[in-house]
Amino acid sequence: MESLSPMFGPDLNFPRGLTSARAAEILARDGPNALTPPKSTPEIIKFLKQMVGGFSILLWVGALLCWIAFGIQVAQGVASAFDNLYLGVVLALVVILTGIFAYYQEAKSTNIMASFSKMIPQQALVIRDGEKREVSAEQLVVGDMVEIKGGDRIPADIRLIFAQGCKVDNSSLTGESEPQSRSCDFTHENPLETKNIAFYSTTCLEGTATGMVINTGDQTIIGRIASLASGVGNEKTPIAIEIEHFVHIVAGVAVSIGVLFFIIAVSMKYKVLDSIIFLIGIIVANVPEGLLATVTVSLSLTAKRMAKKNCLVKNLEAVETLGSTSIICSDKTGTLTQNRMTVAHLWFDDQIYSADTSEEQTTQSFDQSSQSWAALSKVVTLCNRAEFKPGQENVPIMKRVVVGDASETALLKFAEVILGDVMGIRKRNRKLAEIPFNSTNKFQLSIHETEDPNDKRFLMVMKGAPERILERCSTIMINGEEQPLDRERAEAFQTAYMELGGLGERVLGFCHLYLPEDEFPDTYPFDTDSMNFPTSNLCFVGLLSMIDPPRSTVPDAVSKCRSAGIKVIMVTGDHPITAKAIAKSVGIISANSETVEDIAKRLNVPVEQVNKEDARAAVINGMELKDMTTEQLDEILINHSEIVFARTSPQQKLIIVEGCQRQDAVVAVTGDGVNDSPALKKADIGIAMGIAGSDAAKNAADMILLDDNFASIVTGVEEGRLIFDNLKKTIAYTLTKNIAELCPFLIYIIASVPLPIGTITILFIDLGTDIIPSVALAYEKAESDIMNRRPRHKKKDRLVNEQLAVYSYLQIGIIQSIGAFLAYFTVYAEQGWLPNTLLGLRVNWEDDYYNDIEDSYGQEWTRYQRTYLQWTGYTAFFVSITIQQVADLIIRKTRRNSIFQQGLLRNKVIWVGIVSQIAIALILSYGLGSVTALNFTPLRVQYWFVAMPYAILIWVYDEIRKLFIRQYPGSWWDKNMYY
């Protein structure tokens, strides 16, 4: 204190604050009062990562081999050497362009976030040079004197030196949902507990305070937690793992076939250079160049769709993570509940009535005919200090803004819904005196004139803690009649009180007294300090209980989660009883489940004797959790399917998340506070609240829930599962034609026929005709109710499984190859080269100086004439693959159902895909057929139909496959054919 005193000047009450010069000095030393944003990877690194990820390495190798081949051929003076140079350049371009595309997609989703963190610069009222001035909060330095008032965000960690009725909301920091009062008194060693420190980024709810800045920027408590969060490593998303797995499979196939055929080629006495060129062809044919870009597009389409449903996805891959989620750790307040107190039950006339707690209530339907209700409603209306902010007449009652605390607000709205015009009633029953609620009295009291002009009595109304109110009563109102409060009645009260309390509701008691006219005349001077009026022997009117009710969409969403095999765990800072009540009402604890404690109570045995496995549900207190070993926690997570963690601190959330992850679960965590950010980061998918969430939480999360509604998570899960299924289809579609691209090279090497399809032509399929169709599969609707099956097992249900690869490669792919080869042989045969002539022809065919090779009919061909025919062969092969890919696209719409069950026309985008596919092929053949470098030629019309029988075969065969899968579930066929 002594060291501080110079700053206060001669009078401690009028602090002079720092001088501007001194402030500038400290600012230079400590830096601005702002959190350093989490370290982000430099853009160039991100960009380069895209250039070497996925198949890029393989393609770079291909490009490099091309250039090497070019170099050697140039040295040898081979005329066609430049083809290899161009191919190398094209491959490099493919890698760079897909890299740029992926980078752009990632940058776009990051930009969504940037808009979030951009906030209006916060201002702080600071005393410097002895005068008050507004400065940007970033300019604050340690030692500055700042003033705060209700509604302000605390601009730094502040030690209070003056406070008046100051209350702060620390929920984002400590998870306490109740407002905390702040004073100048040092009350605890722990800075988080003491009352004289207000923390950066929390808000001041009411009152005013002056304090001195003790920490700024990253030194603040929040800053330290934020840096803790960035220490928690980001895990790879499940879809990233799946894609990696898939890339490994494809690259493995490419490399092994490539190497195998390199060896075969060399041992068949091919020149090494030729063998290298074959190797390039095999790599290019095997790698689905466009696929990763397609996956990115599909994911971002889903992300867009999810954003429309209030799930804003920051990281594209998180789209699918949500779909594979097996455990959701959800907050209670605001996510499962409406985050506002609402009257849930009433007790009067010895009976409990329930009130409507839905979001959009306009009427209440319980029995309102009793006189007791009239009396109770009067007490509720009058003994209340909350008021609507003016000018909201047209706003629905539930949405109006109220000045007052949560319970009073609930009561005000409740009264307004039933009685209407509460403010008018209050005006007609003028308030004469009032004692506000305080923690010692635990009641609130007011005295009113009555609106009945004939009744000159004053009405005293009182509400408060039920037991305290009951103490002051001697009578109780039953059906509008005052009855003596005997033991029997008192017991009835107790039962009702216990029952409502057991529901986790906050219960208030109401009583009133008409003051006798003779003792309290018109002019009686009520004095609230001396309490010159009776406060005992009152008449008890009734009880009202309030709760923060669940959102009306939540129970349905929870049951959807349950049928989808997702465990919902509630993690809340609230009291166990309230937590359990809400858990029961939303179905997190189902109606017939019991906790260990429940069983103990029912069987009347000690808790220890209950077999823990009998209890499906568990309510764990944060205190218990603190003493648990990891094994004990694991045991709880395994043995109980319905779990509620109550009174947990946000730090414990991290422990719970880690526990879930030890069970191999994919965990989604919701959170809003700064302290949640480590858990959000640790979770497989962190979900921050868009409305209530702090910036730190939003930064740490993978997804932002724009409406804070749990039900939105479930729609997100649905989208995530759908995209997983659809990505399977996309990949199966894309992989199929790789075989049809690969076989030509293998046949070319082994049978030495003229090359059926060129490397450049392959690229036109992979990056041309196939792109839009494979994206179109992302629009496919679900085949069955995807929310009725269990979440996929992270390690067993792969995106690309054996069945998918085998079915695509060895079955449909082979059919496609055969169809395309039919077209190839047809083109050559009709031009004079019968199939038997082609075998073994390669060396002569490719000899630049052999210009009179004889065909099957005795005609002689120059090299260029043969090359042109070869290009016609390429085009026919290309067109055949395209035509068969149309059939492939149609069959990939479903994996189990018949196409006719799914509907051919429901997904219009598929048709856009088919049209685009054929249009691109037409343009390439007829429009660009004269461009030599592209190796396309205008094709005779009938060649478009040669592969048609095989296209039909693909469709028919796949329908048969699906029919057997549906007919014989679990059979050998099902196990081997369903992907």
Add this chain to the structure above:
Amino acid sequence: MSKEEKKPFSQTMAEWRQFVYNPRSGEFLGRTAKSWGLILLFYLVFYGFLAALFTFTMWVMLQTLSGDIPKYRDRIRSPGLMISPKPVTALEFYFNKSDSQSYAEYVSTLKQFLKSYDDSKQSKNIACTAGKLFEQNEDRAIKQACQFNRTKLGSCSGVEDDTFGYAKGTPCVLVKMNRIIGLKPEGEPHIECLPKEEGKVQITYFPDGGMIDLMYFPYYGKKLHADYLQPLVAVQLAIISNRTKEEVTIECKIMGSPNLKNEDDRDKFLGRISFKIQMSE
């Protein structure tokens, strides 16, 4: 997700061994013998069916073709030119006129090539009217061929000089036009050869003027026109003696016929050919 711990190498190996052969379940490469049997049987049937289908569709396709002439001839509208003998590498002749070994290959190729033009082989062939296309009746199953006697090639016929002039330093090169079914040249087609540099070589054509007679056209295809002999033009190059040891580039073109192209940008052999020749003594 717990951090993936590195498995010890021995464990990885054990897992692999387990995968290759699992004695407990009797699984070999992840499948039991029965399972392998089933899957192999399936693929046997599946590929058997596909093979049959492919054979069938190929057969159907081949049935639509005629054995006599190809369905389309639009990829060869105009013939290419080619020479005989054809050097092994590129179109470059290197020989020493005093070393018979250096041109033995060329001579034997020419002899082989001209065998089918021997008089003994031409007995079936008829003498046709020169200067006129020899079109034959459609319903004739076997088309007749016109005679082309080696004697037409003069000193390049190999009758008088069995080294085709190579020994004398006046090598012969045969220029021929590619066969194309149904091709009917117009005008008066003849071969014209020019050395790149004037005055290096003297060129003599057999038959005179490098003429290609129209009576050898049209060609009816290998099957119908089995005895067909394509007309040849022999080019004898007399390299000016002081110019030996220098490489001479010679370009031959088909001239005098409006429907035989010889100026295509991309096809360097369409109606033309260029070759190099270098002779030493």
